[in-house]
Amino acid sequence: MQLGKILDSDPSRTVLLVLGAAVWSDGPSPALRRRCRAASDAYHAGVASHVIASGGLGRHPPTEAKAIRDLLCDDGVPAAAIDIEDRSTTTLENIVFSLPILHRVGARRVILVTDLTHGPRALMTARAFGLSASLRSPPLKGARKRTLAYQVGRELLALPAYALRLRRLGRD
Numbered sequence: 001m002q003l004g005k006i007l008d009s010d011p012s013r014t015v016l017l018v019l020g021a022a023v024w025s026d027g028p029s030p031a032l033r034r035r036c037r038a039a040s041d042a043y044h045a046g047v048a049s050h051v052i053a054s055g056g057l058g059r060h061p062p063t064e065a066k067a068i069r070d071l072l073c074d075d076g077v078p079a080a081a082i083d084i085e086d087r088s089t090t091t092l093e094n095i096v097f098s099l100p101i102l103h104r105v106g107a108r109r110v111i112l113v114t115d116l117t118h119g120p121r122a123l124m125t126a127r128a129f130g131l132s133a134s135l136r137s138p139p140l141k142g143a144r145k146r147t148l149a150y151q152v153g154r155e156l157l158a159l160p161a162y163a164l165r166l167r168r169l170g171r172d
Contacts, residue, residue: 013108014048016136018072019094019122020055020064021115028067031115034138036071039113042136043077050105051077054085054094091118092165095125102131111136117151121159128166 018039021031028036039051051072055064062070065086073079083101088094102110109132112122116137126133140148 010108011046012049013106014050015102015105015107015110016042016048016051017094017098017102017110017112017126018051018053018068019091019112019114019118020053020058020068020088022058023060023062023064023067025060028071030142032064032067033071034140034143035113035115036068036075038136038138039068040072040075040077042111042113043072043081047136048111049081050107051082052085052098052101053082054088054098056087056089056093058089091122091125092162094122095129095131099129108132109134113137115151116140117148117155121155121162124159125162125166128169 016039018035021035022029023032042048043051053065053068053072055068057063063084063086065084069079069082069084072082083105085094085097085101088097110126111134112119112126113136114122116135119135119137123133123135
């Protein structure tokens with residue numbers, strides 16, 4: 001049996017947590033669309049029985065969580081399988097504000113759905129709050145090189161800053 005099969009063996013206790021990305025004036029950003037496609041594919045593959053759409057209001061409505069829910073529903077994920085966390089504006093808040101939902105649905109394991117560049121910081125944060133977490137990242141195919149370079153640079157600064165922040169919170 002492959003490791004992936006062992007990790008995904010109980011989808012009824014596994015939740016996909018889709019972390020928000022920008023909503024632009026003309027709709028969801030390409031990053032948000034990629035994350036939703038990865039979550040939808042995982043849901044339809046039977047990896048998880050529930051999805052949390054996480055993200056608050058950015059520069060343009062709707063909230064990232066609502067945009068995630070709409071994209072997932074358009075892709076055939078039942079609305080009843082989706083919970084919304086629509087207050088968060090940071091990775092830390094994505095995790096913290098999703099904890100009550102994870103508890104309510106009886107999650108034993110969470111799969112964070114976010115870009116590969118953002119994954120290490122998201123995983124570190126989730127694990128600092130005691131979550132059994134893994135990562136599912138969409139392919140970066142089609143992403144602009146300039147955008148990827150920006151994301152890598154941002155994460156190189158944000159990762160140590162989050163490590164310090166979590167330590168101060170007593171979560172390291």
